[in-house]
Amino acid sequence: MHPAGSVIIFTVASGIGFGLLAFLGLGLPAVQGWAAFWYFAVGFALAVGGLVSSTFHLGNPQRALKAFTQWRTSWLSREGWFSVTALICLGIYALFAVFFGRNLVVFGVLGAVFSLLTVFATSMLYTQLKTVPRWNTWTTPVMFILLSIAGGALLAGHVWFALILMIAAGVMQVITWVLGDKRFSQAGSNIGSATGLGERGDVRAFEPPHTGNNYLLKEMVHEVGRKHAMKLRVIALVLMAVVPVLILLVSQSVFAIAAAAILHLIGVLAQRWLFFAEAEHVVGLYYGKR
Amino acid sequence: MTTLPATTDKKLGLVIDLDTCVGCHACVVSCKGWNTENYGAPLSDQDAYGSDPTGTFLNRVHSYEVQPETGPAQLIHFPKSCLHCEDAPCVTVCPTGASYKRQEDGIVLVNEDACIGCGLCAWACPYGAREMDAAAGVMKKCTLCVDRIYNENLPEVDRVPSCVRTCPAGARHFGDLGDENSDVSKLVAARGGMDLMPEQGTKPVNKYLPPRPKDVEPEMDVLAPYLQPVAKDQKGFLGWLDKALEAI
Structure with a gap:
């Protein structure tokens, strides 16, 4: 997406x-x-x-x-x-x-x-959205709520609560990625079911309907950013959970909390970018893309 | 109202024959023409004569290659537009009520005056049947030419969707798929009409007729099997060359 x-x-x-x-x-x-x-x-x-x-x-x-x-x-x-x-x-x-x-x-x-x-x-x-199998699962609301209250706890100055929530969010994020990577194939849609021709043999997108781009491809088939996905996952996880947790374990001054909050925010922005960029919509199957 | 009707009086829809479609894109052009000049916001183009043209279409023709386990690959042209699903996920996600499914005939429509252009319905559709018009900022989709099929100002022969009327191959059929005695329902039953992505649970009304199996070329001459087999071994220069190369 x-x-x-x-x-x-x-x-x-x-x-x-x-x-x-x-x-x-x-x-x-x-x-x-x-x-x-x-x-x-x-x-x-x-x-x-x-x-x-x-x-x-x-x-x-x-x-x-x-x-x-x-x-x-x-x-x-x-x-x-x-x-x-x-x-x-x-x-x-x-x-x-x-x-x-x-x-x-x-x-x-x-x-x-x-x-x-x-x-x-x-x-x-x-x-x-059943059309986006990576999102269509229980981990999505859990992640949104966890990150919301972790960030809220940080800004409200509840250091220990924020620490626990950020650790929980980090662990949950890893689970989300591990489960999410299998979601598309588990959902069972492929170019064969999309075209109804799968039982006849191997289906390959031979020619797209148009040579240019269109709304569907721009909105729902985002392949460009994914090549750095692994690096961005590490960056997101380190910034939204690992580093803020370490900072707060070392110091709990106002400056430490502010620094942890800013890094956490940047980490969550990277996490949310990945949330969209890595999500694959089934309509891509019609174009032989994911 | 974005609550789906429990049942619809009719299930108007299309039956698309993948055996007959020649991939000429005439349906795409006639759809764009009719729906730009009539109901709702026109289907706009951006940079139409430039280097990166894009535009809104309600119907697009893909082409797929199917390679069976044995035999030659087959090329299948595949027109795709809104399937007017019975359990249309695009309707229930709409926050404004702009998206709706008609109780009387099952057509899924967008009330463009209420559409805020959030794009959620396009995300909810597995088939890519909805496209946001970049000029009008509202969601466009196949209306099953609702302004043709009931239009008594048109000759009766024209009271079908524009794509159906235009198709030179007769690959597109329009009718009530809820009535099992209708021509389209009989066609679906006879040819094994299928749903696209049934695992999405959308219950599409439109059906696709699979390509018929290819004929096997019959033996034309009853005596042919008794003829002397053509010599497989080359003689003369080519025979020598073959042996010489073999020996190397």
Whole structure:
């Protein structure tokens, strides 16, 4: 799949932002006044910034409000509802925490629950697609949620929690890659089933329908970036888990946490780029490509 | 509404004969023509006369080579457009309700006024039947020429999808695949019509008729087996050369 910059930034930023907001909503830490202002400013900036970034890849963003109508079937619509509910609940919670020094537990907890539901809904956009076998499995939501709360814990200053979550995310990432590499063949689609000609012999794409490029190939058949996939996997794993964990084990000063958070963020960006670039859509079979 | 109808009154669709298709791409051109001039946003091209032309098409013809275990390889032309699936994954993922499947005839359509161009439906389709138009920013797909098949301003013979009307080989058939007595259903039954990627669980309405087995050339002369076999050993200069080279 084509790794679109706007979608990578959206999923990473809103994931970490909602992770942080979830901790703040649960009162971990139960900040008030200026401290609350800065914490929530960072959380809202990441979450809302990510959501705004996601509209950049739309063909007609002026109609985005219509996306709230189909929550019965569509995960994208549900994501819209969850995120708006989370932001409203936490907006009220933040308002009272900043200006009145009060932590409204009900709004905080509701906001935290809907923050995590938003991240889950984002992950389900990808998990639901049978056409992309690497995504269509339980590891996708687990990875999204783990990285969201790991980043949130880091930004909220819960060092030990962040340490455990980053180790868990690193281990889970390796499992995801090992299982993910087998998903396409397990799903059972091949050029024979795609064309229905597989029983007659070996099928080979002889001639494509057109000599140029098209939307399908640009969007869903991304072969270019994969040659560096192995190196990028190591970079992603080292930056999002190994190095931040080592930094935090050595020092737990504010600077150490900041450095760990920045490296973790870069690692997650690389991880998310790979998440798209390595995902193979079955439509590629029609073009003899993966 | 992006909830799929439990059943549809009809299952209008295409039956494509892979035995007959000659790969002329006439259906592609007529589809592009009709659907650019009529229903919805035109099918735009980008850099049409430049070095890197691309454009939106609702129907594309692939060609595949099939190599059986014995015998020569076979070339099969393979037109592909929306299969109007009964369990269409492109419909349920749509956040705005722009994508829908009609209860009355099973046609899967896009309401372009509600489409935000998020592209999720194209991701959900295993067949590559949906393409985002780069100029209009909305998702385009085969409408089964919904503006032809019910159009009483057209002569009756033209009330079929443009690709079907155009096909010079008669490789494309249109009808109600939900009615087992329809011509298309009988054709599917007689020729062993098949689904594409059944493992995706989409239950496509469109069917593909597999190529018929190739004929084996019959023995034309009943006496031929009794004729003297042609001498396999070369004589003269070529025979000497053969032996000489063999000996080296």
